[in-house]
Structure formats: structure tokens, C-alpha cells
Amino acid sequence: MTSAGSKTHRPGTYFLWQSQVVLELESAAARSGAWPARTWARAPGWVRILVLVAAATAFLALAASAIRNALDRPASGRLADLNVYLGAVHAVQHGTPLYSYAAANGDQFTYPPFALMVFWPLAGLPLGVVQLIWTVVTVGATLAIAAAITARCNIRGRRRLAVLTLAGGVVLLHSAPLHSNLRLGQVSVFVVLLALLDALELLPRRWAGVLIGLAAAIKLTPLLFVPYLWIVGRRRDAVRALATFGGAAAVAFVVWPQASTTFWTRAIFTTSRIGDLSATGNQSINGALLRYQVPTGQRTLAWWALAAAVCVVALLCAREYHRQGRVTYAAVVVGCATIAASPVSWTHHQVWTVLAGLVLVTGSRRSQILGGAVLLAVMSFSVGGLLRLSEFGAVGGFVGDNLRLLGALGVCCGGVATLWQAAPARASGSRTALRSRRAVVYSAVLAAAALTMLLITRDRLVSVQVYSASNASAPVWAGQIDEACGDLQPAVVHGRPAVICADAVEPIMDGLQLNFGSGPNLIVGQVGSKVARLAYIPIQGGAPVNVPLLPLPPAPTQTNDLREGSDGRLVTVIAHRDPGTREFAVSTNDMSDALLFAYDAQGNVIGTGGDKLHES
Secondary structure, three states: OOOOOOOOOOHHHHHHHHHHHHHHHHHHHHOOOOHHHHHHHHOOHHHHHHHHHHHHHHHHHHHHHHHHHHHOOOHHHOOHHHHHHHHHHHHHHOOOOHHHOEOOOOOEOOOOHHHHHHHHHHHHOOHHHHHHHHHHHHHHHHHHHHHHHHHOOOOOOHHHHHHHHHHHHHHHHHOHHHHHHHHHOOOHHHHHHHHHHHHOOOOOHHHOOHHHHHHHHHOOHHHHHHHHHHHOOOHHHHHHHHHHHHHHHHHHHHHOHHHHHHHHHOHHHOHHHHOOOOOOOOOOHHHHHHOOOOOHHHHHHHHHHHHHHHHHHHHHHHHHHHHOOOHHHHHHHHHHHHHHHOOOOOHHHOHHHHHHHHHHHOOOOHHHHHHHHHHHHHHHOOHHHHOOHHHHHHHHHHHHHOHHHHHHHHHHHOOHHHHHHHHHHOOOOHHHHHHHHHHHHHHHHHHHHHHHHHHHOHHHOOOEEEOOOOOOOOHHHOOOOOOOOOOOEEEEEOOEEEEEEEOOOEHHHOOEOEEEEEOOOEEEEEEOOOOOEEEEEOOOOOOOEEOOOEEOOOOOOEEEOOOOOOOOOEEEEEEEOOOOOEEEEEEEOOOOOOEEEEEOOOOOEEEEOHHHHHHO
């Protein structure tokens, strides 16, 4: 018996009826939705199954290829960053201070001490096993990121959800940031996953904010999500994130107090530990400024001003997106702000920009789809090289060098129009709207002031010239390095006056491998036989300049010693020189922030000259 108005369904037809209802719901939603929904709703059932199989096949094939390419490398270059993590654990276990450790390739551990706890359990496993597990889990995390994006888009139908997740995974795996994560064995993809799950509100309420705190304890950049949580009304989550971050740092301090003190008081501010920050792989505002040799004082002010402006605008845009229910847009905007504002954003950090492209390309407007497609192309190919932008003068060179940074900035500031248009529509909260618009204006003024300052100081860029066999006759070296022995030391041999021509390094200097003197614009010195390479860094974090090491000229047999107290007679020269000693010279217009490093054949630093340069 059934009540009036109710329907009964035979067991054989129930599932057909349920599928029809789902299809009708999908079709109704798709008529006003984005193009993927409209396309899917119009496709026959067999086409949907075929698309699902194709998406799964493409992802599995690309995943297998990515894993093979990551592991099929010479042992010395396989998962280099993962080797640094594991090497740091082994070094600490054997009593080496964490931030004194350097891997065989010279890379150092640059994360907070808490990150070492994450890698600690892996150090007990065979290296090959760890590398395989890490690479496979990285691919799994990539698919989880795609699933998090699609899960938050209110997509109906399990097949469509699976297809879009797999398609997103294919796009991510094909992008340069994921290639870099897999090739280096990086932790960045996991940091993005933790922050994304939290920002998209996919966690139980009691755990909201915890993953952002953990992600920031491993890598500091996700801390920008804390003010985001606060301004969108998730204030308990923001407090929970800060408490988690602080608790993780406190635990690390209890376990490694010395390493924690070193990191929070010194290592965090030492950008030279991270490598050449001026390389084009660093697509941050700071990296762009370093590429143009902006002096440290001006660069620091400009970076802080521009980064603050970008973060303020991004947070305001993200709040507006969140108010509209577009939480994925809000999350990727804040994520792209972390890329632009961070002092260093290597390729493996830039997963957020790929996610922004994925979100945009599934939008309903043609401008969004086009913008997303361009962004995905920029993040997957070397567009600057393909278009030969460097051939279009200084502007083309700047765009080519900073294309991915410009993409991230476009995501951060692209919502300003939405913010501006939506704000007046608020009946209540007009004060908030006006404050947001005012903050955007102030941020634009701040950014304009920073850029103006850079233009004014452009003529003060740091320049460097090195002494080499090909330019030894250049006027800059005249009268500076023409003495074969430098300072001659008086001596008496067999009762007759003589002078000693000795090196400024090695035996006579207790094994010192780098010694030099410097003046306002010149550095002249010698290196010992153990030095294989000498690098001069004009600006901390900038590109190192390889300094040629030239053989010393032969010592004279006689000299006319005219120094004070001498009678001016010709005296015999006694050569006390090591055959491996070489000389060098560097001319620069500003050495106030420079560094000088001498490396041995294994890449270890065996001589430094930063403090001595800054005292000049």
C-alpha cells in the first residue's frame, strides 16, 4: 500500500529513475553555469564514459612518466632537495649544527627547525625507498590538490567530478612547478595542499586553521592566510592557525634550542643561504629587483612597499570573493600573493599560479577563460623564450624575465574591478566598502612611490669588473696590481740586506686560503692552492660573479727598496712563494653589501670576505 500522491518503483527501474533525476539536475545547473558544465550536460552517456576513461588514462600515463623521469637521473642529481632534507637529519644526529650543514652540492637547510621533525622519520629508511615513496606521494598530493579544487566547486555527478579532478591533475603534472617539485623532491606541493584544504573550508570546524598553522611551521609563506582567515570572519580559525604555528615552533625550540635561536635570530635574515636569488627562477618582486642590481637599501624599501601593496589588495579582493561565495578564487588570490611578496619564489613554489589558471579556465566569462588559458601556458612552457621577448628591447627583456611574476600579480590585483563594482551595491556595510576602496588607492600610491624611487636611483646600480688575462691592460687596473710581490719584507742573508717576496696566503699565513686588501673601489688579493673557485656577490642574494684566478708573475731577482729607512741600494729578492698561489682583482662602485666566497673542489666554502669588505 502507498499513500496518495506517492510513487512506487520496481527494483529494476529505481536506479534508472534516480539517474534521470541526477541528469535533469545537472542539465538545469549547467544551462546557467560555466562552459564545462554546459558541454558535459549536452554529451551522451557513452561520451561521458569515454571521456572518463581518457582522463584516467592520461593522468596515469603522465604520472608514470613523471615518476620515471624524476627517479631516472644520476644519483648525484636525483631529488637534490630531498637529499638536503635527509642530509640535514643525519648531520644533526651526528652533532653538526643544523644551519652549519651543507650538502655535497653546497645547498643548505633553509626551513624552520620544525620542518626537520617532518623529515626525521624518513632518515631511517634506505635512500632509494625514500625517494620512491616521496615521488609517488607527490603525485598523489597533486591529484589531491585537483580534487580539493573540484570538490569546492559544487559539481554534481560523480563522473563529472572524477573527470574534472583527473583533468586538473593532468594540467598540474604538466606544469613547470610540478615538474620542479618532482625533479627536486621538494616539499612545496605538500605545503600548498595543507593550506588549500584549510582555506577551502574542507576540514571539520574543530580543525579549521590547524593545517595552515602546520604549513607555516614548515615554510613561512602560508602565514599570509592568517589575516585572510581573520578578515573573512573565520577569526577562531585564524587564532587556531597562529596557535598551531606557535606550538610547533615551541616544540622545535624545546628539542633544538640552539638551532631555533639561530634560525629566528640570524638564518631567517641571511638571504645568501638560499642561493642566487636573482636567477629568473625566482619569480618574486624581490627577485625582479635583484635581477637589475638595485642597491640593497633602495631594494629593501621598494620590496617592502610593493609587497605590502600587493598583499593588501589581494586580501581585499579575496574577502570580496569570499563574500560572493567564490572561495576557490579567494584562496588562489592569497596564494599568488605569497608568491609575489616572498623574498624567494622558486619555480616549485608557484603551484598557486597554476591553480589560479585552472580556476579561471573553468569560468563562465570569455575573458576569464582566455586569462586562465594564457596563465596555464605561461606556467607550463617557456613562453618568453618561445616568443623571443628579449629581442624587443629592455621592456621585452623585463617581461620575458618576469612573466610568471606578472601572472601572479595579475591574479592578485585582477579582482580590483569586482571589488570596485560590488562595493557600492552593499546596503549595509558601506563603511567597509569605502575603506576597501580607500585601501586600494593607498596601496596604488605606495606602489607608485616605490617604483618612482627605483627610477630615480637607477643611475646608482651596482657595477662590477673583474681582472682577467684579456683585460689586464685596462686603465682601471693601472698602478693597482702592477707590483709582482706586493709588500716586500726586509731580511738579512749572509750578513747582507735582502727582501723576501712571500705569498699572503697558505704557510706564511697559517694556511689561510683567501687574503685581500680593499679600497673604495678595488679589491686585490690572493688565494691558496686549495681554492678551486672564487665568487664575488655584489648584492646579498644577487648573482655571483666568478672571479678569474691568475698565476702570480715571477718574482724579481733584485729590487731597489726605497721604503723609509733604506739607503736605496739594490738588494737581492728571496722568493718564498707557493706554486699554487694565484691572484685576483675586482673593481666595483659599491661593496657595502658585497660578499666574497672561496670554494674548494668539492664546493665547500673555505674562505669568506664579507666582514672585511664592509669595514673598508
